[in-house]
Amino acid sequence: MPIDFKELVTSRLGENYDLHERYINTTLVKVQRTIGFDKIYAHASGAYLYDMDGKDYLDFLSGYSVFNIGRNHPAVKKAITEVLEMDLPNMVQMDCSLLSGLLAEALVKKMPAHLNALFFCNSGTEASEGAIKFAKAATGRPGLISLEGAFHGLSNGSLSMMGIENFREGFYPYLPECQRVALGDLVQLEKLLATKQYAAFVVELVQGKGVKTAKDDFFNQAQALCKKHGTLFVCDEVQTGLGRTGKMFAFEHWGLEPDIVTLAKSLSGGYVPIGAIVMRREIHQKTFSEMDRCVVHSSTFGRNNLAMACGLATLNVIDEENLVENSAKMGALLLEKLNALKAKHPFIKEARGKGLIIAIEFEEPKELKLRMAWQLIHKMDKSLFTQMIVTTLLSQHRILAQVAGHNMDVVKILPPLIIGEKEVDRFVTALDAVLNDCRKFPGPMWELGKNFFKKTLGFSKAAHLEALGRAGESALHPMQHRGIDHPAGTK
Numbered sequence: 001m002p003i004d005f006k007e008l009v010t011s012r013l014g015e016n017y018d019l020h021e022r023y024i025n026t027t028l029v030k031v032q033r034t035i036g037f038d039k040i041y042a043h044a045s046g047a048y049l050y051d052m053d054g055k056d057y058l059d060f061l062s063g064y065s066v067f068n069i070g071r072n073h074p075a076v077k078k079a080i081t082e083v084l085e086m087d088l089p090n091m092v093q094m095d096c097s098l099l100s101g102l103l104a105e106a107l108v109k110k111m112p113a114h115l116n117a118l119f120f121c122n123s124g125t126e127a128s129e130g131a132i133k134f135a136k137a138a139t140g141r142p143g144l145i146s147l148e149g150a151f152h153g154l155s156n157g158s159l160s161m162m163g164i165e166n167f168r169e170g171f172y173p174y175l176p177e178c179q180r181v182a183l184g185d186l187v188q189l190e191k192l193l194a195t196k197q198y199a200a201f202v203v204e205l206v207q208g209k210g211v212k213t214a215k216d217d218f219f220n221q222a223q224a225l226c227k228k229h230g231t232l233f234v235c236d237e238v239q240t241g242l243g244r245t246g247k248m249f250a251f252e253h254w255g256l257e258p259d260i261v262t263l264a265k266s267l268s269g270g271y272v273p274i275g276a277i278v279m280r281r282e283i284h285q286k287t288f289s290e291m292d293r294c295v296v297h298s299s300t301f302g303r304n305n306l307a308m309a310c311g312l313a314t315l316n317v318i319d320e321e322n323l324v325e326n327s328a329k330m331g332a333l334l335l336e337k338l339n340a341l342k343a344k345h346p347f348i349k350e351a352r353g354k355g356l357i358i359a360i361e362f363e364e365p366k367e368l369k370l371r372m373a374w375q376l377i378h379k380m381d382k383s384l385f386t387q388m389i390v391t392t393l394l395s396q397h398r399i400l401a402q403v404a405g406h407n408m409d410v411v412k413i414l415p416p417l418i419i420g421e422k423e424v425d426r427f428v429t430a431l432d433a434v435l436n437d438c439r440k441f442p443g444p445m446w447e448l449g450k451n452f453f454k455k456t457l458g459f460s461k462a463a464h465l466e467a468l469g470r471a472g473e474s475a476l477h478p479m480q481h482r483g484i485d486h487p488a489g490t491k
């Protein structure tokens with residue numbers, strides 16, 4: 001008898017965290033319970049998640065930017081259903097499937113003319129790994145250059161380019177010949193490039209960690225230097241691609257001409273994993289150079305019909321619903337309203353971003369009482385303040401957001417690109433209220449922070465440190481003690 005999924009889900013919904021604690025990531029469950037993220041979501045639609053009581057949660061995390069078109073979009077659902085009903089041949093491998101050809105054609109149409117050859121895979125990190133191989137084969141060089149703060153995925157090649165130390169620890173050694181430069185450091189970049197040892201310079205044009213980007217023409221100059229020294233310029237658009245930054249691709253903001261572009265996340269429509277590497281034809285040919293090398297790089301599930309159908313349907317939705325324009329418009333509105341809160345809340349340093357990848361950075365307030373509160377919390381843990389904000393946004397206002405990285409006072413939001421003024425106002429009003437609560441010291445917000453710390457370090461040690469007034473000489477993030485990052489978020 002086939003499984004009755006309606007019955008299965010209805011009868012067992014609520015067991016989620018127990019099952020994960022038992023069989024999957026026990027530590028992650030512990031963290032989610034500690035920070036109050038152990039919600040049971042029963043339904044999802046557009047920009048909202050719904051719990052078992054039907055209460056709505058505004059999703060400003062978008063599955064780390066998987067849901068640019070919103071959750072459970074009917075057009076993608078229809079595409080999957082139709083493809084399933086046709087009983088198409090799938091993953092024959094020794095043929096050329098139609099849908100992958102059509103998606104390649106549709107993606108090439110969206111790219112500058114020189115980016116005209118595709119490789120399909122199944123995730124962002126696979127796209128990074130593939131880009132590394134294509135670049136090595138095309139240049140015959142061993143090395144890679146990436147940026148400090150970079151995130152390109154968590155498999156070994158991607159980790160070799162990782163610019164966030166917490167993710168690297170414990171997984172050495174990495175690929176040799178990998179170097180990182182600071183965003184903006186053209187001198188160091190040119191010094192490395194001049195050695196002619198580097199196949200690629202790989203960049204996220206708006207970094208997921210902290211939402212940092214070049215304010216000047218660093219990327220243009222870096223691209224010119226790459227050209228001069230024969231290194232390929234690779235844009236990782238896994239998160240920034242498909243409208244996230246208010247342009248179809250982030251490289252358009254600077255008028256760049258990358259040699260390789262990687263995509264994943266939202267190309268899936270939020271349904272079936274997919275990754276894509278778009279490049280110049282001559283780069284592609286350098287890998288698939290002979291008939292006996294025609295599958296020298298490949299993936300069994302790449303080009304599968306359901307993923308391809310999701311990609312095609314997603315691109316269509318982005319165009320039909322003008323989501324790139326909406327991303328730019330709603331992003332500008334959010335930045336305007338968030339920066340207007342600065343006048344009222346001494347904690348806000350700035351709101352920054354492009355389109356709908358936005359960071360709200362906080363700083364130590366001037367007022368003596370609040371400064372004391374800030375310092376106390378920061379002595380305990382450098383990411384505690386933002387965790388307090390994110391947890392309260394969820395518990396009091398039913399809004400899902402994330403801490404932007406370790407040891408930084410930055411909250412990050414990645415709303416779906418379909419949001420309107422209603423969602424913008426709900427978020428800004430909620431943040432305003434949470435920051436009002438932060439002005440009360442002593443008060444429940446600051447207690448919440450202390451409680452996180454006590455729960456992760458153990459009550460007695462935390463109380464002892466606090467009493468000694470030197471809490472947090474161990475400045476590790478509570479989650480870092482256990483090697484956990486994603487719930488607080490960095491991606």
Ligand SMILES: Cc1ncc(COP(=O)(O)O)c(C=O)c1O
Nearest residue numbers: 123124125151152153238239491
């Ligand atoms: C810029 C960037 N590149 C690559 C990746 C890796 O993608 P995946 O998690 O699908 O492997 C991510 C994931 O967050 C990302 O943000």
